[in-house]
Amino acid sequence: MGLFRLLSPALLLAVFVGTAHAFPQDHVAAARIALKKDDRKAVREALALAEIAFAESEGVAPNDVLAAYWYYRGLQLLDRDRTKPAMEFFRQALVVDNEYPWDLELSQAGDTRKLFEALRNEVRGRDVQSPKVPEKMGFAQAYVDGTQVRAGDWVAVGNRLAQIQCPEGDVHGVWTTFEEDLDWLAMCPYEVDTSVDIYAVTGPADEFGGLGASFGDVPSGDPIPNPPPSPEPGESAPVHKRTSHDFDIAELVTPRNIVIAVGGGIMTTGVIMHFSVVRPSFAMVEWGRRNPHELSRYQADILTERYVKRRRMMWTVFGAGAGIATAGMLAIKPTSLQPVILPGGMGLQGSF
Secondary structure, three states, X not given: OHHHHHHHHHHXXXXXXXXHOOOHHHHHHHHHHXXXXXXXXXXXXXXXXXXXXXXXXXXXXXHHHHHHHHHHHHHHXXXXXXXXXXXXXXXXXXXXXXXXXXXXXXXXXXXXXXXXXXXXXXXXXXXXXXXXXXXXXXXXXXXXXXXXXXXXXXXXXXXXXXXXXXXXXXXXXXXXXXXXXXXXXXXXXXXXXXXXXXXXXXXXXXXXXXXXXXXXXXXXXXXXXXXXXXXXXOOOOOOOOOOOOOOEHHHHOOHHHHHHHHHHHHHHHHHHHHHHHHHHHHHHHHHHHHOHHHOOHHHXXXXXXHHXXXXXXXXHHHHHHHHHHHHHHHHXXXXXXXXEEEOOEEEEEEOO
């Protein structure tokens, strides 16, 4: 019996910690059930577990679930006749989801509901602050209250849920007011390569950089040929006949070739996304299939949905590049030189 008394606190702590790592949706749903039963203790415990689970969740927090969390916290205080602090939690809910509805099954308080509706317009003008998301995030993505943010974006003042989806698909979060700078990339358990950016898709600046001004330039060290003699007074200058070895490199920089180069650059970005984003996401789905007992159904759906979205994005980028390149080759007529793929390799065709 004495041993059982010693083990009981440890067992309860283990159960609490294990429950805290569950998905926040479960705790928020439990809080709603407890509110309907008017079980104040159960409401308090469920919301406390939800707060922990949001920061430690393996997925980006859905806006409606996070808004429900703040809304239930407001109802919890409203049930204790603490109207003023309850209104602040209602504001938090409407900041996350401005369309969040009043739940008539949980509260029939008409005056409070009218005040809740009045808060919808108020929160739209709430003070904002910068989450200071780095300009270079690589393949990582930043979220505040379930909404993706980038460098230069603003978020409402208050206690916000900041989450980062790292390049391998794992999500890490923390509650913050952004009063102190948040090191976004440090939340990932591994180094993030910021030299690549999925949103910066550009073509090559100068695909002929480093070449001479003309293929007919005289190599260094060779004697300079004698210039043609000047015409005598009264004689017309000799007409220079253009040969196949005499053209300027600038002729390659045509609208057609530029469009083809940009399309090829976008296609290359799609290939990079396949190996750096899609394949790691698919590996996580395969791991879930091999270990079905390690994941809940919801977790498995999240992994599958993430893989499908990333694959669709990759094919969209690659298809856009292929379409641009094809349009450049078929819709724009060549003005001088044009690249062409031959059985023996690549070459140029056109008028010289």
